[in-house]
Every structure is written in C-alpha cells, then in structure tokens.
Amino acid sequence: MPEVFNFCAGPAMLPAAVMAKAQKEFINWNNTGCSVMELSHRSSIYMAMATQAEADLRDLMAIPDNYKVLFCHGGGRGQFSAVPLNLLPQGKSADYIVNGSWSKAAAIEAKNFGDINVINIRETHDNGRVSLTAVDKWPLSADAAYVHYCPNETVDGIEINDIPDTNGVPLVADMSSTILSHEIDVTKFALIYAGAQKNIGPSGLTIVIVREDLLGEGKGNAQQATPCIMNYQTSANNNSMYNTPPTYAWYLAGLVFQWLKELGGVKAIAKVNQAKAELLYQTIDKSDFYQNNIEQQYRSKMNIPFWLTDESLNEQFLSQAEQQGLMALEGHRAVGGMRASIYNAMPIEGVQALVDFMQKFEQETK
Numbered sequence: 590m591p592e593v594f595n596f597c598a599g600p601a602m603l604p605a606a607v608m609a610k611a612q613k614e615f616i617n618w619n620n621t622g623c624s625v626m627e628l629s630h631r632s633s634i635y636m637a638m639a640t641q642a643e644a645d646l647r648d649l650m651a652i653p654d655n656y657k658v659l660f661c662h663g664g665g666r667g668q669f670s671a672v673p674l675n676l677l678p679q680g681k682s683a684d685y686i687v688n689g690s691w692s693k694a695a696a697i698e699a700k701n702f703g704d705i706n707v708i709n710i711r712e713t714h715d716n717g718r719v720s721l722t723a724v725d726k727w728p729l730s731a732d733a734a735y736v737h738y739c740p741n742e743t744v745d746g747i748e749i750n751d752i753p754d755t756n757g758v759p760l761v762a763d764m765s766s767t768i769l770s771h772e773i774d775v776t777k778f779a780l781i782y783a784g785a786q787k788n789i790g791p792s793g794l795t796i797v798i799v800r801e802d803l804l805g806e807g808k809g810n811a812q813q814a815t816p817c818i819m820n821y822q823t824s825a826n827n828n829s830m831y832n833t834p835p836t837y838a839w840y841l842a843g844l845v846f847q848w849l850k851e852l853g854g855v856k857a858i859a860k861v862n863q864a865k866a867e868l869l870y871q872t873i874d875k876s877d878f879y880q881n882n883i884e885q886q887y888r889s890k891m892n893i894p895f896w897l898t899d900e901s902l903n904e905q906f907l908s909q910a911e912q913q914g915l916m917a918l919e920g921h922r923a924v925g926g927m928r929a930s931i932y933n934a935m936p937i938e939g940v941q942a943l944v945d946f947m948q949k950f951e952q953e954t955k
C-alpha cells in the first residue's frame with residue numbers, strides 16, 4: 590500500500606509526529622497510569638497541560654494580554670450563534686460580509702438573534718472568473734455592533750489576505766480553515782474563532798480569541814437568552830471550564846501547538862504552505878486539462894478546488910487517486926469537481942505526490 594495523504598477538508602489529517610506521541614502516551618499519560626481523557630479537568634496535572642497549551646497558542650499567534658483565549662465546544666457553527674448572542678445588543682445591527690458558503694451560513698444563523706446587514710462581495714466576471722470587492726471598498730455601516738467575515742472560505746477556495754479597516758467597529762473573523770497557517774496581526778481583530786478540526790486538532794474543540802473589553806462586567810454584554818455555555822464572559826471567568834471542556838481535544842491541540850513551535854512557528858509553516866499552494870496552482874494553470882476559476886489574489890492557500898475540463902473523467906480520477914493513496918479529493922457537493930485541502934499537517938511530499946499523479950493522469954487519459 591502506498592503512503593496515504595489525506596486531503597480531507599475537515600476533520601483533516603494531523604501531523605504524523607503528533608499522532609505517534611498521542612499513541613505512545615494514550616493509556617499512561619505522564620506516569621499517571623491513566624489516559625489523559627480519564628482525568629479530571631480540574632486535576633492539577635490536567636490544568637498544567639491546559640495552561641501550557643494556551644500559553645503556546647498565545648506565543649504562536651503573539652496574542653496580547655488584553656485578549657482572552659477560550660477553549661469552547663460547538664464547532665465553527667456554534668460560534669455562528671455565540672457571536673451575535675454575545676456581541677449584538679438589542680437595537681443594533683451587525684455587518685456580515687458574504688464571499689462563500691460559510692460566511693453565508695454565519696449570516697443566516699445570526700439573523701435568528703438580531704438585525705443583520707448582509708454585504709455580498711463576490712463578483713463573477715464574464716469570463717467565469719470569481720473575484721471579490723477589495724476590502725477598502727466594502728460598504729460597511731459606521732454604527733454596526735461588529736463586522737463579521739471569513740478570511741478563508743473552505744468550500745469555495747477563496748482567501749482574503751488584506752485585513753479590512755473597519756474604522757473602530759469590532760472586527761470578527763471565522764478563521765476555522767486558516768488559523769495558524771500564516772502570521773496575522775491579532776490586534777486588528779476584536780474576535781477570532783476557529784473550529785479545531787482543520788488546522789488545530791480533532792473536532793469538538795473551538796478556539797475563541799476575544800478582546801477583553803467586548804465581554805463587559807458580570808454576565809457580560811451578552812443577550813439575556815444566551816446559554817451559559819456560550820457566554821464568553823462566563824467562559825473567561827472560569828478559564829474555559831464552566832462545564833467540562835473537550836479534554837482530549839484540548840490535549841491534542843496542545844501537542845499540535847508544541848509541534849508547530851518546534852518547526853519554527855507560524856512564520857516557518859507559512860513558507861511551506863506558500864510553496865505547497867504554488868506547486869499545486871502551477872500544475873493546474875499550466876495545463877488546460879485542469880482548471881481553477883478564482884482570481885489569483887483571492888486564491889486560498891489551504892483549500893484548493895479544481896475541475897477537470899472533461900468532467901466525465903471525475904470518477905476515474907478519484908478512484909485512481911485513491912489507489913495511489915491520495916484520499917478525499919472529491920469536491921464539496923455545492924461546488925463539484927475536486928478539492929485538495931492542504932493544511933499545516935500536509936507535508937509538501939503529499940502535494941508533490943498529488944501533482945505527480947495529476948500530470949500522469951493527464952498524459953494517460955488525454
């Protein structure tokens with residue numbers, strides 16, 4: 590059997606070194622004689638691990654002290670509800686930038702909790718190419734409670750590299766599929782959230798990075814009906830342990846943070862990510878057998894959708910890829926074609942194996 594490279598969009602592959610370490614200490618963690626998942630989240634040994642994981646993430650992203658880092662349940666979609674519940678008071682409205690499937694879903698969910706102003710920035714040109722309105726041309730409302738956007742649209746393969754200037758309005762970003770893939774200036778954001786299963790660890794964990802002044806006092810600024818487990822202030826006051834956190838996912842995320850630090854941090858992995866994306870886009874662009882219709886500057890470096898010009902070859906492509914150990918390349922059902930998700934854990938050898946296969950497949954079927 591060939592080495593397997595898993596291109597799944599999420600849950601995605603984890604670093605091999607992390608999996609090996611987790612396996613080694615699976616039934617006896619730190620000489621406790623127990624698995625880490627069998628220990629109380631309030632035991633000192635677990636708390637020490639949890640605190641270290643947070644410190645490592647702060648280090649990796651250079652998160653300033655006036656931001657809380659919360660380890661939550663509920664995935665990215667949980668935050669589609671939590672963000673408006675916590676940040677959208679009665680009588681105010683929020684701007685939602687829509688450039689793909691996830692930002693659209695976030696806007697639809699937010700409408701359950703308040704007045705939402707949807708701003709569509711996606712443009713399809715006559716030649717079929719997809720582009721976006723530049724960040725400095727977004728028609729933002731001056732008095733919005735916050736602006737929400739998705740810097741990397743996982744399904745559509747669209748990435749926004751420029752950080753919008755919202756003129757003081759709190760900026761909220763769904764970074765589920767781009768967090769830790771390249772350096773960002775956290776101070777430009779009021780709140781960043783990310784489901785873990787793309788670039789952090791296993792599913793079941795969501796990271797929320799939130800500027801303290803947004804939380805308010807007591808139960809915070811949250812809407813009255815906000816469930817306690819979704820209340821940022823409650824979560825912050827309890828060090829993300831108001832209820833039992835996803836303890837095993839937290840531990841594995843901690844191992845991923847350590848792995849990333851050992852590699853040289855976000856700056857180092859960003860270079861590899863750039864090289865991986867270039868390799869794949871070049872292969873697509875230099876052939877008329879494969880296509881990607883996203884305008885150059887908005888192409889995602891994490892999720893790369895592509896189409897075979899002759900779509901009748903799709904099934905053949907996928908089954909031969911799988912025989913070569915190249916897994917989960919089928920595109921999202923909303924988009925079709927193929928999609929290669931190449932998060933931090935995907936080594937460049939995996940992308941090389943994919944482009945080698947793509948070129949061979951083209952030669953043999955043309």
Ligand SMILES: *Cc1c(COP(=O)(O)O)cnc(C)c1O
Pocket residue numbers: 599663664665666667691739741742743763764765766784785787
């Ligand atoms: C995967 C994803 C989500 C949804 O995450 P769940 O954990 O399944 O709720 C939301 N936003 C983005 C950008 C994603 O990639």
